[in-house]
Amino acid sequence: xxxxxxxxxxxxxxxxxxxxxxxxxxxxxxxxxxxxxxxxxxxxxxxxxxxxxxxxxxxxxxxxxxxxxxxxxxxxxxxxxxxxxxxxxxxxxxxxxxxxxxxxxxxxxxxxxxxxxxxxxxxxxxxxxxxxxxxxxxxxxxxxxxxxxxxxxxxxxxxxxxxxxxxxxxxxxxxxxxxxxxxxxxxxxxxxxxxxxxxxxxxxxxxxxxxxxxxxxxxxxxxxxxxxxxxxxxxxxxxxxxxxxxxxxxxxxxxxxxxxxxxxxxxxxxxxxxxxxxxxxxxxxxxxxxxxxxxxxxxxxxxxxxxxxxxxxxxxxxxxxxxxxxxxxxxxxxxxxxxxxxxxxxxxxxxxxxxxxxxxxxxxxxxxxxxxxxxxxxxxxxxxxxxxxxxxxxxxxxxxxxxxxxxxxxxxxxxxxxxxxxxxxxxxxxxxxxxxxxxxxxxxxxxxxxxxxxxxxxxxxxxxxxxxxxxxxxxxxxxxxxxxxxxxxxxxxxxxxxxxxxxxxxxxxxxxxxxxxxxxxxxxxxxxxxxxxxxxxxxxxxxxxxxxx
Numbered sequence: 001x002x003x004x005x006x007x008x009x010x011x012x013x014x015x016x017x018x019x020x021x022x023x024x025x026x027x028x029x030x031x032x033x034x035x036x037x038x039x040x041x042x043x044x045x046x047x048x049x050x051x052x053x054x055x056x057x058x059x060x061x062x063x064x065x066x067x068x069x070x071x072x073x074x075x076x077x078x079x080x081x082x083x084x085x086x087x088x089x090x091x092x093x094x095x096x097x098x099x100x101x102x103x104x105x106x107x108x109x110x111x112x113x114x115x116x117x118x119x120x121x122x123x124x125x126x127x128x129x130x131x132x133x134x135x136x137x138x139x140x141x142x143x144x145x146x147x148x149x150x151x152x153x154x155x156x157x158x159x160x161x162x163x164x165x166x167x168x169x170x171x172x173x174x175x176x177x178x179x180x181x182x183x184x185x186x187x188x189x190x191x192x193x194x195x196x197x198x199x200x201x202x203x204x205x206x207x208x209x210x211x212x213x214x215x216x217x218x219x220x221x222x223x224x225x226x227x228x229x230x231x232x233x234x235x236x237x238x239x240x241x242x243x244x245x246x247x248x249x250x251x252x253x254x255x256x257x258x259x260x261x262x263x264x265x266x267x268x269x270x271x272x273x274x275x276x277x278x279x280x281x282x283x284x285x286x287x288x289x290x291x292x293x294x295x296x297x298x299x300x301x302x303x304x305x306x307x308x309x310x311x312x313x314x315x316x317x318x319x320x321x322x323x324x325x326x327x328x329x330x331x332x333x334x335x336x337x338x339x340x341x342x343x344x345x346x347x348x349x350x351x352x353x354x355x356x357x358x359x360x361x362x363x364x365x366x367x368x369x370x371x372x373x374x375x376x377x378x379x380x381x382x383x384x385x386x387x388x389x390x391x392x393x394x395x396x397x398x399x400x401x402x403x404x405x406x407x408x409x410x411x412x413x414x415x416x417x418x419x420x421x422x423x424x425x426x427x428x429x430x431x432x433x434x435x436x437x438x439x440x441x442x443x444x445x446x447x448x449x450x451x452x453x454x455x456x457x458x459x460x461x462x463x464x465x466x467x468x469x470x471x472x473x474x475x476x477x478x479x480x481x482x483x484x485x486x487x488x489x490x491x492x493x494x495x496x497x498x499x500x501x502x503x504x505x506x507x508x509x510x511x512x513x514x515x516x517x518x519x520x521x522x523x524x525x526x527x528x529x530x531x532x533x534x535x536x537x538x539x540x541x542x543x544x545x546x547x548x549x
Contacts, residue, residue: 107307116174117175174301177296192315226245433503441503
């Protein structure tokens with residue numbers, strides 16, 4: 001028998017009398033020591049041999065020498081390859097101490113207990129669990145540093161990020177995790193090497209679903225945790241975003257749920273956990289690839305600059321498999337633990353869908369004419385609905401839908417305490433076109449003017465045909481007076497180009513009256529009346545003009 005190595009065997013022994021077996025083999029003997037314990041021992045170490053010919057002594061020594069040269073890393077790699085369940089691995093769980101110099105040992109021994117600051121409600125990265133203990137991914141990292149460097153680390157919880165960052169700058173705590181290394185912070189804080197990637201994501205209501213670029217967030221209310229470096233990066237890319245600072249991640253999600261903000265941006269893992277825990281099924285979660293991946297660092301007080309190289313050595317020893325274990329352990333339960341439920345649900349739904357599809361196919365074959373009739377009526381109903389809300393000639397919104405949009409604008413801007421403008425546009429001498437060139441020319445002129453005016457406003461604004469040769473524009477969130485006047489001038493110029501192209505021999509001009517909410521009126525009817533009144537005052541000039549109150 002040639003000695004091959006040791007294996008760890010799992011075995012449950014009797015509860016009353018349990019023995020710890022340590023079996024070692026020599027050339028021709030086996031010795032064992034027995035110890036009595038008061039409780040069960042789940043595993044013991046046993047020797048494993050290879051069987052060779054008795055006279056082949058050289059092969060025996062080669063095998064023994066070969067197995068003696070297999071190191072811990074090689075044994076760990078073999079276990080990772082062939083033992084699928086990580087909890088059954090032995091060498092993977094065996095921890096090696098970090099090689100340190102005598103000077104580093106002396107430095108560590110002189111250190112007083114360190115204070116690590118963390119957020120008590122930033123799961124799954126860091127949080128205080130139900131037992132009042134520090135938990136999360138960062139707790140695993142801190143525990144690893146504490147064991148490898150033989151340190152005494154005391155977790156200190158904080159309610160918000162700004163308080164934690166201020167405490168680190170003032171030296172009230174020694175270090176903190178999940179920090180972004182920026183130029184402004186490097187003056188007051190020292191950083192370790194990166195140890196965890198963070199992906200940015202956004203939470204929005206269903207109304208704003210499908211947003212995944214910052215330029216799509218222009219003019220929207222975007223909430224960000226106060227103290228993050230994120231606001232500076234966002235404003236550099238899209239300066240038209242309306243930033244709202246919140247104290248923590250939960251407040252950001254609540255702001256979107258309560259319509260105090262349109263968007264909330266934070267770490268993907270944190271948002272996923274919060275949506276799962278708070279049961280906000282009506283909110284949408286989307287990635288923000290434009291912001292890239294942010295690497296998390298440990299941030300240290302300047303007095304610990306000699307500790308950082310040793311911490312970096314510990315972080316470099318963390319393998320990718322260990323990081324994956326951290327992730328699986330702290331990823332929200334709804335994502336990791338309910339997979340089997342989802343698969344079962346998917347199977348049931350697939351079966352039900354197959355049965356429904358077969359039934360529907362049989363029904364469709366036997367009722368093909370009825371289905372065609374239903375489809376035809378649906379198209380007619382859609383056309384009727386469209387005709388009821390849109391102008392038949394220009395395709396613009398008609399007066400009925402304009403009233404709804406105007407009422408909605410008053411309610412929205414009243415809640416936001418912002419201004420908007422209503423423009424009443426009329427084509428002067430339009431009757432001459434119908435009288436001299438016919439109604440077809442008049443219709444072409446109206447269609448051309450409608451398309452030209454539509455090209456001068458934003459997608460968020462509303463353009464409707466009020467009737468005859470009159471149009472109405474609703475300019476939402478019109479804060480600047482000069483910007484509204486510029487839109488009016490652009491509309492007049494666009495109309496003039498169409499008139500010159502269609503009926504150059506007839507002097508057709510445009511008059512515009514502009515009313516502002518809430519200065520001129522605070523109700524839809526009064527706003528239209530005021531804009532119409534101002535428009536009437538500009539008529540008779542035989543030139544393109546507009547008037548405000």
